[in-house]
Amino acid sequence: MSKPATIRDVAAAAGISIAVVSRVLNDGSGPVAPATRQRVMKAIEELSYxxxxxxxxxxxxxTTTLGLLLADVTNPFFARLAxxxxxxxxxxxxxxxxMTTQEDARLEEDALDTLAARRVGGVIATPTxxxxxxxxxxxxxGTNIVFVDRYVEGVSRADLVSIDNDRSAREATEHLLDLGHTRIGFISGPLSTTTGRARTEGHLATLAERGVATDPQLLRNIPFRGDQGADATGSLLNLPTPPTAIIVANTAQVAASVRRIRQSSVRVPEDLSLIVFDDNPWTELFTPSLTIMRQPTTLMAAHSVDLALQRIGDDSERRTIVIEAEFVVRSSTRTAG
Amino acid sequence: MSKPATIRDVAAAAGISIAVVSRVLNDGSGPVAPATRQRVMKAIEELSYxxxxxxxxxxxxxTTTLGLLLADVTNPFFARLAxxxxxxxxxxxxxxxxMTTQEDARLEEDALDTLAARRVGGVIATPTxxxxxxxxxxxxxGTNIVFVDRYVEGVSRADLVSIDNDRSAREATEHLLDLGHTRIGFISGPLSTTTGRARTEGHLATLAERGVATDPQLLRNIPFRGDQGADATGSLLNLPTPPTAIIVANTAQVAASVRRIRQSSVRVPEDLSLIVFDDNPWTELFTPSLTIMRQPTTLMAAHSVDLALQRIGDDSERRTIVIEAEFVVRSSTRTAG
DNA sequence: CCCCCCAGTGTAATCGATTCCACTTTGTTC
DNA sequence: GAACAAAGTGGAATCGATTACACTGGGGGG
Incomplete structure (x- = not known):
């Protein structure tokens, strides 16, 4: 009800100057007599200052505040990251x-403005x-930036924590090739994003190296937000020669894709092998349990915070930390029939 | 690289006093000559102030900042709320x-301290x-508080936005009774939380009203965090006379419970009807698609923010907004026997 | 023609902490 | 016993904005 106490109120209550109170507050910033410290603590307590x-x-x-700018907390990957x-x-x-951007560049700009006004020590972001x-x-x-998962080209002097997108796409693709699949549908993010591009390139490169023909019809680069996952999946299934396997490398569209497959008459894994980029409990609950590419969020988080706090005052070039994604084979992939 | 510009730099660059610059910044706080405004805007732009x-x-x-104190962003319900x-x-x-509390009272206290130090305009919270x-x-x-989903007793002068927990538990229970089930397992949150208590009471009251015997063995009040969902579910299934239906009214434990059921030999809905309190895409993807009680997060969010901002300066008693939960019947419930 | 009012501007106080520096009071060391 | 170091404290400047108040000119009403 009454106005909150200030440092002056505390000083008055303890019969001492504000300088000393400040020293009590920030331990180690100067000498304070034990008796005085007691009185000040008591005053702080009583005034609930x-x-x-x-x-x-x-x-x-x-240095005490970090900004976290995510595309979408609704996406379980980002939620766990947060x-x-x-x-x-x-x-x-x-x-x-x-703050969230909802994959909208204008909202992102807005958020960056706010963060700038707040003069946060660092920003950890998945840029849109x-x-x-x-x-x-x-x-x-003077803010230092750490990009996670995706990054913006042309912004050096910003750090990066990411899984090896190229390599994880290769691994998934190789797994399917080893099982004998040659027509593989690949759903990923927009080529304008670094993750979308790297994964698509990794996939295509692997096909090329193995001498497997690439069919542009099997490639789908779709936005993270919105409902195109269902459409993309549906159109893959309806091709004259449909794929025998699909990789959903767009984390945000996994649920929509899976739902679409489930509504069709296609059986997994009998008719279609399925790999999704997602680390989510329900992938294990699904029938059949899904083979996934998992991004170790805890590790990514630790490194991001580390970088964001370390760099303060530092001026070196970008540091990049690449984290291994974990490929978990379950029941949704099998030998091509 | 160089130090960020201050209002004084802008004033100097525009050849004007800081008071006028401030007036340009906060439109409507005083008269400014059009020509002057132009110059100030230009200076702001050039210094990227x-x-x-x-x-x-x-x-x-x-008034411009709200604190949001959630138990756990990993929980999809809270994620969507956020x-x-x-x-x-x-x-x-x-x-x-x-800020998140991880269901830990000490971390919560910590977070509240931070929020208090920040003098945020309001706090929206799911208290732990x-x-x-x-x-x-x-x-x-002077902070005003809006509780969402749960609340703390003894704290009046704080608003509340919630679904009708009692009623939603009743509705779920009645649905099962109508289908002929009489042995119903009920998994909910701790009785120390308002949601856990209200749902449990609603469930028991409904049984009593319908003249169905209540068996304490069928009741499981477990924590939100941790893994007890699996154990609780397992022990229900292993009872001498196991239930023919289960209601999982603990949103955070739904996944663990469902996983446990799936690992057992019990078939849903043939052997066991299942209702879960969750609003999550995967409940539809599961085989069979799950009957759910959905909490309309968008609506809850809108009301929470409304209350948090409105109350500022207000001093009236608690206002409570109750939102209807939506019961969605899908394929995981069927006639008993 | 005088006075009042208002648009337009500037000066300085203020918010609540931190911190530099000066000062006093002890205790230590030749 | 003089000189000096260190502990303990307080005064006042400072951070970067907002804002109450004072001031100046010029236009309009009487």
Whole structure:
């Protein structure tokens, strides 16, 4: 009800100056007599005083807050990433401001503005836009950026944590080739995103190396948001010569794709082998349990936070941390019939 | 690289005083000559100046930031809630700081402290602790609280947005009774949480009203986090006289429960009817597609943000908004026997 | 022709912390 | 016993914005 106490109120209550109170607050910033410290602590307790972050940040820029800019928390991959990052950050005494872009470049720009105004210590982001300019502006302000999963070309002086998208696409493709499949449907993200492009290239390169003909009809690069996963899958199944296997390398579209397959008369894995890029409990619950490519989110989170906090004050070039994706073979893939 | 521009730099560049620059920044706070405004805008652009939030908040308390304190973003229900709330808040020009408690009372206390230090305008939360004190302290500081889904008893002067837990449990129970089931397993949250208690009571009351004997063995109140969902489900299935139907009213434990059922030899819905409290795409993908109780997250989000922002400056008693849950009958429930 | 009002601008106080520096009071060391 | 170091404390500047208030000119009403 009454106005919150300030440092001056505490000082008055303890019969001491505000400088000393501040020293008690920031332990180690100067000497304080034990008796005085006691009195100050008591006053703080009684007034239930909490130093105001806004005032603190005004003096010394905040190393204490990280911005987390995700495309979409609804996507379980990002949700787990968010969870891990928040936990990881807290264990280091750092707070996280979460913002989402909904895969919309304008909203992203908005969010970056906010983060810039807040002068956060660092930003961990899965970028949406291809527009390097807004990122560079933020970097110029002294913010350090860590891209996770995807990145923006042209923005050096930003770190990167990612799985090896190229390699994971290769691995999935090789698995199917080994099983004798040659007509493989491949659903991935837009070629404008780094993940979409790298995975598609890895897939195509593997086919080429194995001397398997590539059919452009089998390739689907679709957006992360929206419902095109169902359509893309449906059109693959309805091809004159349909694929005998499908890789869904667009994490956000896995559910829509699987739903579409389930509604069709196609049986998995008898008629169709299926690999999805997703790390989600339900892939195991599905009938048949799905073969997946898993991205180790906890590890990615730890590295991201590390980089975001380390780089402060540093000015070196981009550092890239590549994390192995884990390929889990379950029951949705089998020898081509 | 160079230090970010301040309002003084802008004023100097435009050949004007800082007061006028501030007026340009906060449109409507005072008269500015059109020509002057132009020059100021130009200077802002050239210096890529962004007013610093910390400084702004120091003067006038921030109506512009909301705290969101969730138990667990990994839980899809909370993830969708977070997504909707962030979106909803942004459309009102408000930012959201997300923090998670991992269902841990100490972490929650921590988070509340941070939020208090930040003097956020409001907090939307799914409380974990039963400890009213920390909440009351935050309220005393002038923060207004909106509880979602669960609430803490003894904290009036905080709003509440929730589905009718009692009623939804009744509805699910009645559906099964109508199908002829009389031995119904009921898995819910801890009785220390309001949702766990209300759902359990609703379930028991319905049984009583219909004259069905209640067997304590069929009741399982388990934590939200952790793995007890599997054990609870397993022990229900292994009872001497196992239930012919199960309601999983603990959203966080749905996946674990379903996995356990799937690993057993029990067939759904032939041997066991199943209702889960969850609103998640995969419940439709599961074989058989699951009958669910859905909580309309978008609506809950809209109301929460509304309340959080409205109450500012208001001092009335708690307002409660109850939202209808949506019961979706699919293929996992059928006539008993 | 005088006065009042208002558009347009500037000065300075203010928000709540941190921190540099100066000052006093002890205790230590030749 | 003089000199000096270190502990403990306080005064005041500072961070970057907002805003109350004072000031100046010029136009319009009386």
């Amino acid at each position: 909490r130093p105001r972050t806004a005032a603190r940040e005004l003096k010394s820029g905040p 969870d891990s990052i928040v936990r990881e950050a807290r264990s280091r005494g750092v707070h996280v401001i979460l 836009s291809t527009n390097a300019e807004s990122w560079l502006r933020l970097i110029d302000l | 962004r007013p610093r939030t910390a400084a702004r908040e120091l003067k006038s308390g921030p 997504d909707s709330i962030v979106r909803e808040a942004r459309s009102r020009g408000v930012h959201v700081i997300l 602790s039963t400890n009213a004190e920390s909440w009351l302290r935050l309220i005393d500081l």
